[in-house]
Amino acid sequence: MATPNGRPAGEYLSDGIVPSHGCDTKGPTVTLQSIARATCQIYKTHREDLLNMKMAPANVAGEEGTRRLMQLIRAWSSQKHAHIQFNILNRQSLLEAQKNPEKYRDLVVRVAGYCAYFTDLSPSQQAEIIARTEEQ
Numbered sequence: 435m436a437t438p439n440g441r442p443a444g445e446y447l448s449d450g451i452v453p454s455h456g457c458d459t460k461g462p463t464v465t466l467q468s469i470a471r472a473t474c475q476i477y478k479t480h481r482e483d484l485l486n487m488k489m490a491p492a493n494v495a496g497e498e499g500t501r502r503l504m505q506l507i508r509a510w511s512s513q514k515h516a517h518i519q520f521n522i523l524n525r526q527s528l529l530e531a532q533k534n535p536e537k538y539r540d541l542v543v544r545v546a547g548y549c550a551y552f553t554d555l556s557p558s559q560q561a562e563i564i565a566r567t568e569e570q
Contacts, residue, residue: 446562452485455565462487462506470513485510486544488521488566519544521563528552528564 436443441454448454451469458465469485494503503520510518521544531538535553543552543563552560 446565452487462489463509466506466509466513466515469515484547485515485518486521486546486566487518488523488563490524491522492524494522517547519547521566525564528560532557532560532564 437447437454439454439457441447441457446455448457451472452458453465453468465487466485489503493499507518523541523543527538527541528543531541531552538553539551541552542549543555545555545559545563552563555563
């Protein structure tokens with residue numbers, strides 16, 4: 435079924451408390467701020483806010499990229515979120531891993547609270563990881 439936020443029927447649901455794929459268009463800090471304002475009591479009382487963020491390697495490269503990542507982690511911590519995990523990779527690498535899995539046997543991704551070898555995931559799970567928004 436489609437959802438009120440504009441996600442069409444048949445598209446992936448979000449994993450954890452993050453926005454549905456493609457809906458987090460204003461960046462990771464705004465996503466954190468939105469989640470901090472969530473009114474669902476289960477998130478507030480049980481701290482069940484799992485955040486999966488996929489970032490391109492270029493976004494965290496060098497001193498400036500490290501600084502940006504540190505600022506994001508500080509924002510996450512100051513807002514007292516319970517859990518955040520990062521996939522630092524790009525869409526093209528994942529698509530290449532699907533086409534040539536023998537070359538990417540050591541590619542590890544964060545799934546939802548655990549790590550797995552990308553090539554060991556089902557095609558559906560791989561597609562979901564690829565569909566996660568790549569933060570800018």
